Amino acid sequence: MNAMTQDGYVTADGRQIGPVVMELKNITLRFGGVVAIKDISFDIRQGEIRAIIGPNGAGKSSMLNVISGFYHPQDGQVIFKGQPRPAMKPYQVARLGIARTFQNIALFDGMSVLDNIMTGRLNKMKAGFLSQAIWWGAAEREENENRAAVERIIDFLEIQNIRKTPVGRLPYGLKKRVELARALAAEPNLLLLDEPMAGMNVEEKEDMSRFILSVNDEFGTTICLIEHDMGVVMDLSDRVVVMDYGKKIGDGTPAEVRSNQAVIDAYLGVAHD
Amino acid sequence: MGIQNGQVPFAHLINATFGTSLHHFGWTVPAVLAVALTALIMVLLAFLIEKLVLQHLVGQEPIILFMATIGLAYFLEGLGDVMWGADIKALDVGLPQGISDGIEAVTGQWFGYGFFIDRLDLWATLIAAMLVAALVAFAQYTKQGRAMRAVADDHQAAMSVGISLRFIWVMVWSIAGFVALVAGIMWGTKSGVQFSLSLIALKALPVLMLGGFTSIPGAIVGGLIIGVGEKLFEFTIGPMVGGATENWFAYVLALIFLVFRPQGLFGERIIERV
């Protein structure tokens, strides 16, 4: 990594990273007496791929849930685009342009792939339902525009052949891809991926890595992802936060993190011995 | 509403308790105002029920909620009974009534026998069919309809794409209330406003068992099957068993479905997850 400035930095592969979009300041999250996240601070910059890694139960998913509004921390601030964000419901966070996927896949099983992805654009649709009834033409045009955008994403993620298939019938790996498509359909400023490669075979993992990189490359989407698989994370991400037992034990480029003694002790040592 | 023609609420109760003979205020309320007042009172009632009853039952088993709502229904029925008396009241919203001469003449020409079709039935069918079509179109093609289906499918996912659960909740109840209002007006016109009207709502249950509780096409097909089924059954088998089969046919059919296809015709397969 080149010198970090206020405005950003240039990555090893020459991509310009912008200013901070999302800053988490001294976040503490408790469930009753259990501390899931303890005083964690880090930031996510415009255009970068930021990873959060750590062993099972380290609090990674909780962190993502804090960012997406599913959990509300007892202490600390979430600062989005320079403004402290008040406690918000998940749907309000989504409307700010923060899209996410889930570790266990949350799709609408009864709907087709196409309809699932269309739900990602619900917030892009302006027309109320009365005006949809009265101004049929305008509603239809809007529908077509959204449809076109969704088709682009479908092409991009190479799922043309399953467009009409009900999601409930798809294999696991494809479901993960449809979920990514739905998140992308919202054209998010910040994309949160909760273990996008969990439970996949090597080939599926490679596909998913390729998609994540090209999403970042083509749309310039800022991505924050949680991953288990160290190898994948190191290849994908620009900067990595390492968590263990709810605490942050490392933060920096993959190379820096890899040589961090605390990380080696807590994570690599345990996982790869 | 009784207030429209100046009826005193709870007149019978008051008279019985105090030995008075109150029945009318001596003033009347214009229809529009009466409708507005009714709407206001219904909203107030909905609010009170939410606060006093349903809020305390959050997170309970569905059967408990179901029993609570049945209890509420009987309570409201009794309250209405005390308020206005149990006699049948005519409801006339201006729909044409009587046997349709046109249809009788045309079918008479075709078959040599004129069909007796009530004009009111025709209109009611038309309005109901239009409402059903509108609801299906709403659920299928509008933004809010999509959001509604999304919420029904998966709450977590729905929230993550920016759908407010509370908004959908209010919307769904309002639509259901509107549907109930229209259905109530039409059944009320057809058979008079009386408390046995609630039996119609009860008949929705076998319809739902047939169609599957969560399927819109199921409700439509189920309704048609039960409607045609009970009339045909009464026509063919009815005379052999002494008639009045319409009262139980729907429930027996539902019972048979419960045994052989518990999820209904269009329902999601019921899978026990262990």
Add this chain to the structure above:
Amino acid sequence: MDQFIFAAEVVLNGLMTGVMYALVALGFVLIFKRRASSTMPKGFWRCSRR
């Protein structure tokens, strides 16, 4: 033949009643559809199955 025409009339009447039943049932479906998936169990089930 007469029986057949009577039956046709009965069916027609039944269809008209049926549409009204369907309307009432539809009101219920809207509510049940919303209720069908209670707050969060979906992911949970998937979790425990894997």
